[in-house]
Amino acid sequence: MQSGAADETQADVAVVGAGLAGLVCAQRLRQAGLRVVVLEKSRGLGGRLATRRLSGTLSGTCADHGVRYLADQGALTHLLIQTLLQQSLLQPWPTRLEVIESGEHSSPKVAYYTAQNGLTVVAKWLAAKLEIWSGQRLQRLTQTEAGWQLELEAQFDSPANSPLLARSVVMAIPAPQALALLKPLSAELPDLIPAIRSAEFDPCLTVIASYPAEPTEAILPWQAVQLIDHPELSWISLESSKGRDLQIPVLVVQSTPKFAALHLEAEDLQPVGTLLLEQAAATLAANLETALARDRSQPAALQVHRWRYGFVRQPLLERFLSACAPHPLVCSGDWCGGSQIEAALASGLAAAAQIERLLNLNSAQSLEAASPETVFSELMQQLALS
Template identity: 45%
Template sequence: MNSIIFDVAVIGAGVSGLTCAQQFKKAGYSVIILDKSRGVGGRMATRRLSGTRADHGVRYLEAKGEQLQQLIEQLKTCEPLENQLQLWTNTVYEFKDNKLQIPAISQPYYIIPSGMSTVGKFLAQGLNIRLNSRVNALTITPEKTWQCHIESINSNAIESSIIAKFVVIAIPAPQVLMLLEASNIAIESNFIASIKSVEYDPCITVIAGYSIDKSQALPKWRAVSFSDDKILDWVGVDSSKRLNPTQPVFVIQSNRNFAEQYLEETDLTLAGEQLIHQAANTLLPELKTPDWLQIHRWRYGFCRKPLSVSCLTTLTPLPLVCAGDWCGGNQIEGALKSGIEATNWLQTQTSVLKNP
């Protein structure tokens, strides 16, 4: 058991959790992040495969909102060049009424050649982060502190728990609910009811690579969104994000209705084939025969019904705060703001939380 008592334990190394932890670190508090994944960033995810990489979560950044604009400006000056935020396109085409259309309003869409996961790595700089560490329960110690019980995904890990004065839970709302129910602690009913009210849209993502054929030019578009397709939501030429692409790579993402059919399926091969087939029939016939493909399921892809507050708080039985894009909504901007607001709220609890 770890004898160190941290000021704050943050559960979740997504955008909101990383932002919250950075705020605490800058203020001089001891903070640790616990996350079940192998890397940071949450849905800001990039997969390495077949000698290349592809963004299978967040597609790009848009300069919407004060916090996101600030992050974009910081990322524009990162070194090296591969890690710098760059303009990808000013136009995401729309496919509706059975035809490809240019939207009435254009805006800049930014990407990072090294992958969108670089954003998470940027936000994680200098933080104490323990990956492959699933928090499966919370308990309260006799000293009135939180104890995070860790199920280690890495069998070589020694410590099985972390003690902290305060806890921030920055994971999707359904996972928060599962954690609190497993903890068997007395949480006020309104707090639980708020978490239960949050709803998500799932998404299935296909990454597909193709042979280089100079007789077949890539499409003029970088990305296409769908509003009325029976299974498609978005198709992007992911290889156009890379500095020196070795082959055409496309990312195809499903809509909610299609993804819900495969939420409990262990084999997503059929789902991937259907998405590839639909994209080929709708946009580009050459997409029908990829050299390779990988499929990923996002059970909590997009928050459809967020809370109206920027963070969810309770003082019973001890101060506890939840953060994420499901608090306040507005996707990445909301996640950034939620992390900051969670920090601000906990810092008001100064009777317990003090600088080291």
């Protein structure tokens, strides 16, 4: 790479987004010997694999307000779960799941997993040894003779980073966010923009509600409730049943996409959160006759999180999108080739392999003959040893 400005950081690859696809992609490229910088606009890691640390009287308690649990969706998630179980980072949960459909409820046996300290521990484990610039929002992407120039804006109280010059870029963020950043480059990326635009997402609202200390676990017949056809509710979980403080009941309630779309732009989400809790209390009282429904629309503390891109509704068929005009740029995420965690992992691996091909690395030849499962297994083994 040609020399940049004196105050400019140079990297082989800039990965935008520290969700699962971005972290897996970055780890694979780091293990291939490249200098990789991961840019993340949030304070934390994991994207929708999100855990909220609760404060005040709830200090030490947390709630998973994005991805609900990990499940075996294919070969890659199977490898991830088994490795994390061996690392004592995961545990089975829920052991008591209620499913409500058409007013009827059932209690299926499921093989789901969670983490006592929140599912972000998965992202933190995958991020080992990566160079991550947190609290840095990508403002503009420009091609120069030397590579991609990335202009950043510091978020929260994060210190400002120097400009970044990268030989290649991976956009591992939801398609609408990638589209907003790449539209100014539509003349240089004529085939990429329509493909990105075709991916569609549904929103979701998540309510985190905490209640005065009481022995909740002892009086509840369930740890989580999945609602199949409710107009407003899709999920209710007792977060304090995940091996956390059982004396501090914490509920997470997630909306349906339809409900979220109606209230997504509300300036004040607190009344919306209260409405969801009221629906949860009414539904639980009507269907499960559980003590939890008692006064559960009036929590001691209430937080509402807006997931504008909560779930992939219309994914692409491809595992990644790619352009080289003239510098490599690859798009990756759970919206590429699927809609779940398995797709995110597969897309991250595929994006890394494409970057290696476009940068003409010798390791790219060996990847051509290796299956994604083999590559991911080697990646997991290296992380387990680190």
